[in-house]
Amino acid sequence: MDIGVIGAGDFAQAFAKRALKAGHKVKLSNSRGPESLRETVERLGPGAIAASKEEAAASDMVLLAVPWDNVPETLASLPKWNNQILIDGTNPYHGKAGTFTPANVGNLSTSQLVAALSPGARVVKALNNMSAPNLEADPVVNGAKRVAFISADDDGAKSRVESLLEGLGYVVVDLGNLRNGGLIQQTGGPLAGRDFLERGDVRL
Ligand SMILES: NC(=O)c1ccc[n+]([C@@H]2O[C@H](COP(=O)([O-])OP(=O)(O)OC[C@H]3O[C@@H](n4cnc5c(N)ncnc54)[C@H](OP(=O)(O)O)[C@@H]3O)[C@@H](O)[C@H]2O)c1
Numbered sequence: 001m002d003i004g005v006i007g008a009g010d011f012a013q014a015f016a017k018r019a020l021k022a023g024h025k026v027k028l029s030n031s032r033g034p035e036s037l038r039e040t041v042e043r044l045g046p047g048a049i050a051a052s053k054e055e056a057a058a059s060d061m062v063l064l065a066v067p068w069d070n071v072p073e074t075l076a077s078l079p080k081w082n083n084q085i086l087i088d089g090t091n092p093y094h095g096k097a098g099t100f101t102p103a104n105v106g107n108l109s110t111s112q113l114v115a116a117l118s119p120g121a122r123v124v125k126a127l128n129n130m131s132a133p134n135l136e137a138d139p140v141v142n143g144a145k146r147v148a149f150i151s152a153d154d155d156g157a158k159s160r161v162e163s164l165l166e167g168l169g170y171v172v173v174d175l176g177n178l179r180n181g182g183l184i185q186q187t188g189g190p191l192a193g194r195d196f197l198e199r200g201d202v203r204l
Pocket residue numbers: 006007008009010011012029030031032033053064065066067068070073074077089090091092093096127128129130131132133
């Protein structure tokens with residue numbers, strides 16, 4: 001699959017490494033244009049493509065991987081969505097790593113806000129609770145699989161992202177819709193930042 005990524009920082013590159021290992025192509029984009037990403041895609045290797053935001057956003061599946069403070073301007077700068085899947089991997093913090101303060105998103109889950117800012121996209125919350133090093137690492141740890149959470153209002157989009165994540169090697173846990181599941185997995189929720197492993201031999 002061709003997967004577009006809006007953002008090309010630590011999180012985006014960790015995702016790219018994992019997706020490339022699974023045989024996908026990844027179109028990375030940032031605010032400065034494809035020229036600025038040449039070294040990055042060379043380092044990532046075959047299948048990594050330096051793209052414009054518009055090219056990345058035209059993919060069937062797109063990962064949003066920009067800092068929270070940049071989300072509104074980034075989404076406003078993209079072309080109209082045409083029913084593509086937008087995976088929201090963001091966390092609501094102001095500032096950069098090390099100087100984080102939680103952002104107030106009012107009465108919405110953060111992905112509901114992302115969905116409101118991207119009409120025409122089918123938004124799925126996923127991957128936000130994994131650190132970049134864990135996302136990049138082998139999802140199998142001592143024989144157990146790392147757990148990935150997903151939430152979405154669109155069941156078809158959710159099941160496509162579930163297949164993607166299973167293909168990357170994760171056990172996927174569906175937390176429900178963008179409102180309820182989103183609040184559970186986003187920063188401030190009970191699963192934020194948790195790193196769970198599931199053993200394959202558990203039968204209940
Ligand atoms: N790092 C993690 O461990 C981790 C884990 C889970 C989730 N997340 C979430 O992932 C998001 C990104 O985090 P990060 O650590 O990867 O940040 P980062 O290393 O600072 O990278 C941010 C990226 O966003 C791009 N960007 C900013 N504004 C943009 C715009 N208007 N259009 C296109 N691209 C834009 C930047 O491009 P330029 O360089 O050109 O400005 C840069 O490539 C955040 O929401 C964070 O909460 C991070």
